[in-house]
Amino acid sequence: MVSSLIDIENRRWNAELIRSLFLPFDANTILNIPLSYNLPKGKVIWIGNRKGEFTVRSAYYITLKVIESDEVGESSYGDPRIPLWGKMWLLKIPAKIWIFSWRACMNALPTKLNLNRKGIDTTVSCPICDQEAETIMDALITCDSARQVWDRWVECPVNLSSAHLDVSDIALKILADGTSKDLETFFVTSWSLWYSRNQVVFETNNQTPNQVWNFARRITQDYKEASNLFSCGDGNPSSIEVIIKDNRGETIAALRMPLNGQYPSLETEVIALEKGVLLAKEMELQQIMLETDALTVVQSLLIGNKEGDLEHLLQGISDTLNPFSSWQIKHLKRDCNRVAHELAQLAKFTGTKQVWKGVSPPTVQHLIQLEKV
Numbered sequence: 602m603v604s605s606l607i608d609i610e611n612r613r614w615n616a617e618l619i620r621s622l623f624l625p626f627d628a629n630t631i632l633n634i635p636l637s638y639n640l641p642k643g644k645v646i647w648i649g650n651r652k653g654e655f656t657v658r659s660a661y662y663i664t665l666k667v668i669e670s671d672e673v674g675e676s677s678y679g680d681p682r683i684p685l686w687g688k689m690w691l692l693k694i695p696a697k698i699w700i701f702s703w704r705a706c707m708n709a710l711p712t713k714l715n716l717n718r719k720g721i722d723t724t725v726s727c728p729i730c731d732q733e734a735e736t737i738m739d740a741l742i743t744c745d746s747a748r749q750v751w752d753r754w755v756e757c758p759v760n761l762s763s764a765h766l767d768v769s770d771i772a773l774k775i776l777a778d779g780t781s782k783d784l785e786t787f788f789v790t791s792w793s794l795w796y797s798r799n800q801v802v803f804e805t806n807n808q809t810p811n812q813v814w815n816f817a818r819r820i821t822q823d824y825k826e827a828s829n830l831f832s833c834g835d836g837n838p839s840s841i842e843v844i845i846k847d848n849r850g851e852t853i854a855a856l857r858m859p860l861n862g863q864y865p866s867l868e869t870e871v872i873a874l875e876k877g878v879l880l881a882k883e884m885e886l887q888q889i890m891l892e893t894d895a896l897t898v899v900q901s902l903l904i905g906n907k908e909g910d911l912e913h914l915l916q917g918i919s920d921t922l923n924p925f926s927s928w929q930i931k932h933l934k935r936d937c938n939r940v941a942h943e944l945a946q947l948a949k950f951t952g953t954k955q956v957w958k959g960v961s962p963p964t965v966q967h968l969i970q971l972e973k974v
C-alpha cells in the first residue's frame with residue numbers, strides 16, 4: 602500500500618531501498634536507528650489545505666512570514682539563519698540537495714569529526730588531504746580537492762577562501778551579496794563535492810575537479826528541465842501530508858504524497874485524513890487525536906452528517922476509526938501547521954510518495970526544533 606523505507610512485513614528497514622536512496626554514510630545512520638512498533642499513545646496530526654492544493658504561494662506565505670517576523674525584530678528564536686531557511690525554500694534544487702544543504706548549515710553531516718564526536722570509532726583526519734580533521738568546512742570548502750572545484754566558479758560573489766565560520770555563514774553572505782542562482786550554485790556544488798568525496802571513500806572512484814563541477818551544473822540543468830515539464834498542464838497537482846506526534850510532541854512518523862491531479866479542496870482534506878488514520882492504524886496506535894483546519898470535516902465526523910459526494914470517504918474513515926480505543930478530532934488554525942505545509946511542498950518537489958517512521962524527516966527537524974523553543 603505504501604512505498605516505504607520500512608519493510609512492513611518483517612518490521613525492518615528496507616535496507617536495499619535505503620542504500621539506493623541515500624549516500625553510504627546517511628544510509629548507515631538510518632539503518633542503525635532502531636525501529637519501535639510498540640509506540641506510546643500517539644497523536645495524529647493531519648493537515649489539509651482549505652484550497653486543496655499547496656501551491657508555491659503557500660510556501661511564500663510561510664517563508665515570508667518567517668522573514669518578516671525576523672526583520673521587525675519579533676523573532677522569538679533569535680536565530681540569524683532564519684532568513685536563510687526562508688530563502689532556501691524557494692531555491693530550484695532537488696529535495697535531496699535541499700536536505701543536504703540544510704544539514705550542512707546545521708553542522709549535521711556525517712563527517713569524520715562529527716562521527717568521532719558521536720562516539721563512532723573512526724579517525725578524524727580527512728581521507729582526501731590527510732592533513733586536516735574532516736570537518737564540514739574542510740570537506741566542502743577548504744580541502745585542496747574542494748578549492749580546485751570552487752576555482753571554476755569565476756563569478757562567485759563571495760571570497761570562499763577568507764575565514765568563514767561555517768557553511769551557514771557563507772550561505773548568508775551569498776544571500777546578502779549575490780542572487781538566488783548563486784545560492785543554488787553554492788549548494789548544488791557543495792552536494793556534488795560531498796557526493797564525490799563519498800565515492801572516493803567507499804568506491805575509490807576519484808573524480809577530477811572538472812567532473813565534480815560539471816556534475817553539479819548538469820544536476821541544476823536537469824532539475825530545471827524536469828520542473829518545467831512538471832509545471833506544464835493545468836497547474837500543479839494537489840498534495841497531502843500527515844505528521845504523527847506522540848504525546849510528548851515528538852514526531853514519530855510522517856507521510857507526504859502528491860495526488861494524481863488537482864482535487865477539490867474538501868476532497869483533498871478528506872483524503873489526507875483517511876491516509877492519516879490508516880497510517881496510525883498501521884503503526885498500531887491506540888488513542889489518537891486528529892487535528893485539521895477544515896471545520897466542515899470535523900463537524901461531519903463528529904455529528905455523523907456524511908452527505909454529499911464525499912459520503913463514502915467519510916464513512917470509510919469512520920469505519921477505520923472504530924477499532925481505536927479512543928479518538929478525537931479537533932479544529933486547528935492553519936498557521937499552527939508550518940511543519941506539515943513544508944512537507945507538502947517537498948512532496949510537490951520530489952513528486953514521490955514517502956513515508957517516514959521512527960525518525961523525523963530531516964527537512965522538518967529545524968521547524969520542529971523551532972517550535973519546541
Ligand SMILES: [Zn+2]
Pocket residue numbers: 727728729730731732733739740743744745
Ligand atoms: Zn581535506
